[in-house]
Amino acid sequence: MTNPEKHDNWTDCRGGEIASLSHRLRQKRESVNSRRRIMYSSITAAMLIIGVGLGLVMTQLPTNHPDGLACAEVADYSKDYFAHQLKPEIVDRIEMHLDHCKRCRDHYAEYQEDHSKQHTKHTNTALLPVLAFR
Numbered sequence: 810m811t812n813p814e815k816h817d818n819w820t821d822c823r824g825g826e827i828a829s830l831s832h833r834l835r836q837k838r839e840s841v842n843s844r845r846r847i848m849y850s851s852i853t854a855a856m857l858i859i860g861v862g863l864g865l866v867m868t869q870l871p872t873n874h875p876d877g878l879a880c881a882e883v884a885d886y887s888k889d890y891f892a893h894q895l896k897p898e899i900v901d902r903i904e905m906h907l908d909h910c911k912r913c914r915d916h917y918a919e920y921q922e923d924h925s926k927q928h929t930k931h932t933n934t935a936l937l938p939v940l941a942f943r
């Protein structure tokens with residue numbers, strides 16, 4: 810059932826040709842594989858970076874909270890908040906934010922503690938000029 814005429818077009822393989830061909834194919838496959846590995850790991854890394862970045866953006870975005878304040882803003886307001894130098898509507902928004910944001914609540918509690926310590930220190934030193942006038 811073989812067709813001898815077709816085989817006439819074939820030439821004999823030179824020594825080592827098959828071996829070098831398979832070697833070349835194997836090398837090619839390995840480079841494709843390693844490129845694929847690099848691609849997969851870089852995709853994974855990119856996804857991780859995007860994920861982390863997105864997470865960071867989400868926590869920083871003002872729209873993340875119904876009060877329209879980002880945690881960073883709330884933290885910035887803490888000084889003025891305890892100094893009672895904020896508009897009532899801002900105070901309302903901060904308090905709304907503190908209601909649902911444990912992180913900022915902790916921050917404010919910490920700040921209040923520090924502030925109350927500083928406050929007593931300030932009142933003590935503030936008395937000195939008054940005493941000096943007498």
Ligand SMILES: [Zn+2]
Nearest residue numbers: 880910912913
């Ligand atoms: Zn917050």
